[in-house]
Structures are given as C-alpha cells and as structure tokens.
Amino acid sequence: MITYAYCYPDGDIYSVRREEKTPEDPTILKMILPEGSFLIDLTGKESFDILDILEIHTNYKADTSKQKLIRKT
Numbered sequence: 001m002i003t004y005a006y007c008y009p010d011g012d013i014y015s016v017r018r019e020e021k022t023p024e025d026p027t028i029l030k031m032i033l034p035e036g037s038f039l040i041d042l043t044g045k046e047s048f049d050i051l052d053i054l055e056i057h058t059n060y061k062a063d064t065s066k067q068k069l070i071r072k073t
Contacts, residue, residue, distance in 0.1 A: 001018060001019070001043070001049065002018070002019050002020075002021065002022050003018045003041075003042040003043055003053070003056075004017050004018075005056065005060070005062065005069060006032065007037060007039070007061075007067075008036075009036040009037060009038075010064070011062040011063065011064050012061060013057050013060065013061060013062065013069075014034065014037060016054075018053050038062075038064075038067060040062060040067055040068060059071060059072055060072060
C-alpha cells in the first residue's frame with residue numbers, strides 16, 4: 001500500500017491518495033499538482049499507514065522546508 005500527500009506551497013494539504021501499488025510511470029503522480037506544489041511520500045511510515053486518509057488531510061500540514069507532515073496544533 002502506498003500513501004502520498006499532495007501539498008500546496010504554503011503547507012496546506014491539497015489531497016491524500018492511497019493506492020495498492022506504485023504507478024508504473026511515477027510522473028503520473030505529479031501531473032495533478034497545482035503549480036509550486038509538492039508531493040510527500042508517506043509509504044512505510046507506520047504512523048501514517050494506519051491513519052485514515054481523511055484524518056491525515058484534516059489533522060496534518062506540511063513543513064515546507066523539510067517536506068514532511070506535522071500535526072496541526
């Protein structure tokens with residue numbers, strides 16, 4: 001199972017996707033990103049693997065300098 005968070009340049013999460021396997025062409029993952037946005041691969045990070053994607057979208061934001069998710073306070 002793979003999980004990706006699509007994030008706006010300001011750190012807000014645009015979308016969270018979970019799929020059974022990685023697409024054969026990884027550029028497909030970046031095609032839906034708004035300009036200046038970035039993708040964070042959450043695959044293999046156990047704390048995110050067990051969370052529902054809506055919970056990730058609602059309760060987390062991206063640290064833009066480190067490009068990792070942090071819990072909203």
